[in-house]
Amino acid sequence: MIEVKNITKTFGAYIAVDDISFTVQEGETVVFLGSSGSGKTTLLKMINRLLEPDSGEIRIDGRGIVDQRVEDLRRKIGYVFQNTGLFPHYTIEENIATVPRLLRWDRQRIAERTITLMEKLQLRPEQYLTAYPRELSGGQQQRVGIARALAADPPILLMDEPFGALDPITRSNVRKDFKELDELRSKTIVLVTHDIQEAFELADRILLMDKGRIVQQGTPDELLFRPSGDYVRQFLKEQRFQLEAERIAPGDYPALIRAFDHFKTRES
Amino acid sequence: MEQHESLWLFLQQQSGKLLQQTIQHIGLTFISLLIAILIGLPLGIYITRSKRMAGVVLGVAGILQTIPSIALLGFMIPLLGIGPIPAITALFLYALLPVIRNTYEGINGVDAGVREAATAMGMTPLQRLLRVELVLAFPVIMAGIRTATVINVGVGTLAAYIAAGGLGEFIFGGIALNNTNMILAGAIPAALLAILLDFLLSLVQHTGNKGRRRAIAFLPVALLVFSSFSVIPIGYSSRLLAGFTPEFMGRRDGDIGLRTVYGLHIRTVVISDAVMYKAIYNHKLDVISGYSTDGRLKAYDLIVLDDDKKIFPPYYAAPVIRKEVLTKYPELAPVLNKLAGKINDSLMTLLNYKAEYEGQSPQRIARDFLTGQGLYRTPGTGNKGMVILGSKIFPEQYILTDMYAMLIRGYTDLQVESKTGLGGTKICFEALTHGQIDMYPEYTGTALLAILQPPPDVAGRLATSRDSVYNYVSQRFDREYGLTWLEPIGFNNAYALMMRRSQARQLGIQTISDLTNYLKKER
Numbered sequence: 001m002i003e004v005k006n007i008t009k010t011f012g013a014y015i016a017v018d019d020i021s022f023t024v025q026e027g028e029t030v031v032f033l034g035s036s037g038s039g040k041t042t043l044l045k046m047i048n049r050l051l052e053p054d055s056g057e058i059r060i061d062g063r064g065i066v067d068q069r070v071e072d073l074r075r076k077i078g079y080v081f082q083n084t085g086l087f088p089h090y091t092i093e094e095n096i097a098t099v100p101r102l103l104r105w106d107r108q109r110i111a112e113r114t115i116t117l118m119e120k121l122q123l124r125p126e127q128y129l130t131a132y133p134r135e136l137s138g139g140q141q142q143r144v145g146i147a148r149a150l151a152a153d154p155p156i157l158l159m160d161e162p163f164g165a166l167d168p169i170t171r172s173n174v175r176k177d178f179k180e181l182d183e184l185r186s187k188t189i190v191l192v193t194h195d196i197q198e199a200f201e202l203a204d205r206i207l208l209m210d211k212g213r214i215v216q217q218g219t220p221d222e223l224l225f226r227p228s229g230d231y232v233r234q235f236l237k238e239q240r241f242q243l244e245a246e247r248i249a250p251g252d253y254p255a256l257i258r259a260f261d262h263f264k265t266r267e268s
Numbered sequence: 269m270e271q272h273e274s275l276w277l278f279l280q281q282q283s284g285k286l287l288q289q290t291i292q293h294i295g296l297t298f299i300s301l302l303i304a305i306l307i308g309l310p311l312g313i314y315i316t317r318s319k320r321m322a323g324v325v326l327g328v329a330g331i332l333q334t335i336p337s338i339a340l341l342g343f344m345i346p347l348l349g350i351g352p353i354p355a356i357t358a359l360f361l362y363a364l365l366p367v368i369r370n371t372y373e374g375i376n377g378v379d380a381g382v383r384e385a386a387t388a389m390g391m392t393p394l395q396r397l398l399r400v401e402l403v404l405a406f407p408v409i410m411a412g413i414r415t416a417t418v419i420n421v422g423v424g425t426l427a428a429y430i431a432a433g434g435l436g437e438f439i440f441g442g443i444a445l446n447n448t449n450m451i452l453a454g455a456i457p458a459a460l461l462a463i464l465l466d467f468l469l470s471l472v473q474h475t476g477n478k479g480r481r482r483a484i485a486f487l488p489v490a491l492l493v494f495s496s497f498s499v500i501p502i503g504y505s506s507r508l509l510a511g512f513t514p515e516f517m518g519r520r521d522g523d524i525g526l527r528t529v530y531g532l533h534i535r536t537v538v539i540s541d542a543v544m545y546k547a548i549y550n551h552k553l554d555v556i557s558g559y560s561t562d563g564r565l566k567a568y569d570l571i572v573l574d575d576d577k578k579i580f581p582p583y584y585a586a587p588v589i590r591k592e593v594l595t596k597y598p599e600l601a602p603v604l605n606k607l608a609g610k611i612n613d614s615l616m617t618l619l620n621y622k623a624e625y626e627g628q629s630p631q632r633i634a635r636d637f638l639t640g641q642g643l644y645r646t647p648g649t650g651n652k653g654m655v656i657l658g659s660k661i662f663p664e665q666y667i668l669t670d671m672y673a674m675l676i677r678g679y680t681d682l683q684v685e686s687k688t689g690l691g692g693t694k695i696c697f698e699a700l701t702h703g704q705i706d707m708y709p710e711y712t713g714t715a716l717l718a719i720l721q722p723p724p725d726v727a728g729r730l731a732t733s734r735d736s737v738y739n740y741v742s743q744r745f746d747r748e749y750g751l752t753w754l755e756p757i758g759f760n761n762a763y764a765l766m767m768r769r770s771q772a773r774q775l776g777i778q779t780i781s782d783l784t785n786y787l788k789k790e791r
Contacts, residue, residue: 048388050384050387050388071390071391071392072390073390074387074388074389074390075389075390079385079388079389081381081384081385081388083381084381085381085382085384085385085388086382086385087382087385087386087400088379088382088404089400089403089404089480098389099389099390102389102390102391102395148389
């Protein structure tokens with residue numbers, strides 16, 4: 001469980017995160033959704049102390065994140081970067097093995113774990129184990145990035161726009177495989193995105209952010225059907241029909257008609 | 269003209285010396301490089317963490333880089349004396365900037381995303397540095413080390429000026445002796461050494477990731493091995509230490525004559541005459557090769573050992589001038605000859621002393637002297653033509669050149685331009701034969717042994733008398749180069765062995781034979 005209490009972060013005169021509090025339950029997937037400059041990445045980076053807040057407190061499983069060695073904290077939290085952040089001088093195997101090595105796992109265990117993860121992420125070990133990141137496509141690199149974050153089986157996974165740099169087709173492929181990973185079942189995941197579709201597809205709960213504040217937090221259904229105000233309505237406007245349609249069970253015609261009516265009223 | 273020995277022959281004859289100098293050179297280069305890396309690398313890393321210090325550190329290293337190398341070596345002498353230690357210190361200071369700067373730039377050039385990823389994975393700052401930043405910055409850092417190596421091989425030749433050995437001994441000896449083969453025997457190996465080391469390091473720089481890790485482990489070993497070359501001892505062991513100029517080392521009327529005629533075997537280092545006197549004064553050396561009219565003889569209380577077996581030929585100074593200039597301006601010869609016979613040994617020593625020890629300007633000394641002799645006149649119109657005077661790079665030559673300039677201006681309507689400070693005999697003589705200067709003061713012995721280089725028996729026969737050398741060189745200069753020797757000025761600035769007066773008295777040494785006997789007894 002991640003508890004965030006009254007976190008504020010400024011860069012000079014600019015307030016990036018403004019007195020935010022929320023909780024992420026164990027096993028829950030929470031998405032920070034917002035346009036660029038909304039403070040969502042800043043917020044994410046404070047969870048593993050890549051950035052330090054000016055004020056406020058963050059606790060993980062009841063323990064303050066500043067009360068432990070920062071390296072130990074980070075080794076227990078997987079992190080996926082938008083631009084992969086892979087080490088160009090490490091092979092794929094070495095990249096994935098980064099955290100297990102820091103944790104001094106034995107060789108055998110690291111090798112087995114690496115191969116298992118590569119198979120789960122559709123990366124053929126015999127072909128890619130000794131390859132370098134530059135030899136891989138963007139989609140494959142992002143899969144390696146995810147494998148690296150999961151390598152030491154951390155209970156928490158932080159993802160900063162993990163599919164953001166990929167083209168639409170690759171993105172939906174990687175995202176699909178990601179969703180199906182059994183590794184993620186029990187993980188607490190915090191994901192940052194500006195992609196509404198992605199947020200609604202992956203989130204148990206969404207924190208919609210604007211100008212360093214949370215505008216609304218709730219399940220995708222709550223945001224869609226009980227928006228807290230104009231900003232939320234406006235933010236979801238473009239994709240509302242598609243989002244609502246995706247939420248309707250096959251054969252539920254009355255609901256489909258309701259959604260369509262909704263769409264029409266909005267258009268008129 | 270005599271057949272010049274070929275470069276190949278020279279290299280064969282001098283192969284032992286060449287090998288020794290090359291090993292010394294590699295030793296100097298690498299030990300200074302090693303120290304520069306040991307200090308520069310951590311410093312470069314430090315300033316990536318403390319940007320405030322970056323400007324200061326890079327600024328200071330940059331300023332060190334701009335100090336002329338010979339000046340830097342000069343600064344070292346009062347602090348560290350002579351020999352390998354000041355040379356290595358100077359080379360280390362030169363190698364510092366490229367190492368620091370490339371470490372700094374290399375680490376700063378590592379992709380910020382990669383660095384952040386390393387942090388996010390839970391690497392400690394040290395792990396991040398060793399596993400990510402240094403490995404990725406490696407090619408840039410190696411480029412800096414390559415630059416430093418090439419600089420050190422080049423500047424390392426100057427180490428010969430302060431008795432640290434290296435290939436500069438041949439280069440500067442060759443320049444002083446007008447011996448092209450000797451210059452090449454130093455310059456070519458130095459250039460090859462620079463190219464070879466640069467090439468080897470480029471292989472290291474461009475190895476792949478696996479090789480890079482191996483290189484990081486292997487490089488310090490290689491550095492240490494090569495560095496150890498610099499501590500290999502050389503030469504005879506004797507209680508007295510001699511410092512001879514590169515020129516003296518290669519001359520028949522120098523070190524070679526001392527060995528063959530006197531049988532003098534003394535532990536010897538090669539050193540520039542600019543620092544030699546200070547070094548003997550500070551007890552860093554005990555015997556030096558100097559010039560008998562040098563003002564520092566007086567300043568540092570040194571005595572000249574009597575050349576009882578007459579190996580040093582006479583070095584009477586006289587102006588050497590191009591014949592066509594004399595034909596064009598016939599009034600010139602009588603004016604220049606006004607100085608003939610006017611300055612004897614002790615007078616010249618005094619004039620040099622005023623320049624070197626009292627710090628008077630050569631112009632002032634020249635003018636005071638001419639005025640005292642009743643020779644000084646205010647300059648004429650200076651609209652008739654131009655005469656270009658040259659001089660070698662030491663005070664006696666400056667003083668003489670200034671006297672000649674004042675005489676020409678005073679007694680003719682010619683204008684004078686002075687090109688003072690032309691490195692050595694070879695440079696002056698080439699400038700004269702190619703018409704870049706019209707005259708300069710030369711010494712009969714130098715002309716005989718450094719320029720004309722007659723067979724040893726001829727030289728030996730001539731060397732005993734002042735007039736025979738003068739007649740021989742003036743005839744051959746006239747015939748072969750179209751140059752005229754005017755009348756000698758009077759003093760004899762011959763080579764001489766010198767010791768501190770106090771030590772010579774204590775050991776009872778007055779002649780070179782005394783010195784030889786003392787060293788024999790000691791062994």
